[in-house]
Amino acid sequence: MSTIDPSLSIANPEPKDTDVIQKLGLALSGIGVLILFLAWGNLPIPKTVGLATAILSILIGVSIYSYRLYMKQPEGIKNNGIWFKGLTNRGVLGWMVGIVLTGFYVLLYWYPEYIGFKSTGNEGLVALFDPLSMFFKGQPASQWFVYGTLYTLAIVSLGIKFLYKYRHNRYQTLRTISVMIAQALFAYFIPEILAGLNYNDVTTNSGEYLGYYNTDIKNIWPLDYDFFHDWQQDAFRQEAYQPIGVLFLIIGIAMFLVVTPVLTYFVGKRWYCSWVCGCGGLAETAGDPFRHLSSKKLSAWKLERWLIHGVMVFVFVMTAATVYGYFWNTGEVFGLNIYANFQKPYGFLIGAAFSGVIGVGFYPMLGSRVWCRFGCPMAGYMGIIQRFKSRFRITTNGGQCISCGNCSTYCEQGIDVRAYAQKGQNIVRASCVGCGICSAVCPRGVLKLENGPEEARMDLPPIMIGNDSFKVAE
Ligand code: SF4
Ligand code: SF4
Secondary structure (H helix, E strand, O other), X not given: OOOOOOOOOOOOOOOOOOOHHHHHHHHHHHHHHHHXXXXXXXXXXXXXXXXXXXXXXHHHHHHHHHHHHHHOOOOOOOOOOHHHOOXXXXXXXXXXXXXXXXXXXXXXXXXXXXXXOOOOOOOHHHHHOHHHHHHHHOOOOOHHHHHHHHHHHHHHHHHHHHHHHOOOOHXXXXXXHHHHHHHHHHXXXXXXXXXXXXXXXXXXXXXXXXXXXXXXXXXXXXXXXXXXXXXXXXXXXXXXXXOHHHHHHHHHHHHHHHHHHHHHHHHOOHHHHOOOOHHXXXXXXXXXXXXXXXXXXXXXXXXXXXHHHHHHHHHHHHHHHHHHHHHOOOOEEOOEEXXXXXXXXXXXXXXXXXXXXXXXXXXXXXXXXXXXXXXXXXXXXXXXXXXXXXXXXEEEOHHHOOOOOHHHHHOOOOOOHHXXXXXXOOEOOOOOOOOOHHHHHOOOOOEEEEEOOOOOXXXXXXXXXXXXOOOOOO
């Protein structure tokens, strides 16, 4: 016979959604994060054991927490209370996370010595990653190796959380597995192993190497803005790296010139933004709890168009100057120093401050796709194709729409999806990344991501079922 444990508490002191196993999961991941902070503070933590424990604790802890959180509930998306939690309603917790993330990016880009990176021998956080870096490439870790490892860990562990949350939805499941594999394999393991193979070739290595970004084939120009920079081109062409060097050069050029426009024509920019890209991968997994924070203001839409296309023009001009300087063997174009006037400002303003510090650090304030929406030149490039020459569209069954607004709320690109649904109009927007969340959260099955004939994909429908007050202009 069960016994009742009476409590005289008027309110329930236990958080409604958090049981003991979830707390254990949280504690385990907390231990992993704590180890990273202790190492940062130079406490004498055994490196190999410490790093392995930190990574596994975070991975297993987040998995246990997410499993309990979502699997004890029926299938379906639950964003319950999202506007009432400090982390996700721009509350105190959100600001704290934002400040920590932003601060970490500032240290990473401009003051790596504060996280322990030292050319004479690493300390602190960076030193903790030395054994893993030695394993891959026989060199001590750099701040970028630390960043790449943590970035991959975030996508994989929070990707597992995402998979539990959206487990009923095949599209969400497939594309999340895709971004997890793309990050872990193409952006992390393969480039690190290839870098290791070249580092080992010390007799012919003249200082350049096919580094992290060169061999990440999914990091495509113009997102990979320094693809044409001298040091990269020198490395691609260096004799010691053949035939791999030239192969990566050809792959890199083919990716933006052929693969990108062709795939975007057939399926829209979602093939990259929501299935492959590392920035998109982090936004979709780690950024999932913040997607509703994207601004839906008209002014944001206007700013978006100016900014994203402005960055795109900037990267084209910077690259043209770089290529000119490389082939004509001059450091100047029209009397302007190429490094000081083009490469350096772009690297600082866009490559570091915008894509890193603001793009990720501001998730809890501005939503998860700030960079993808306002800055990414790759998104700008594919957006033009998607808008004017693509088979992709989101179709809307307007008669079924109950105007609940879920779709617009959770669109991370700030698109007013509901306005299209109410009119029964196809959504053809340059900024749509095809994440499919609008469709997933719609309680009426109104929205469908489709590829079809280009003809008439932007026309208004002739008949509006369930909305006869709407008149279509002839
Ligand atoms: S319109 Fe839908 S598919 Fe496109 S970005 Fe917004 S939520 Fe994602
Ligand atoms: S979520 Fe569905 S029902 Fe709600 S406004 Fe959007 S299209 Fe209409």
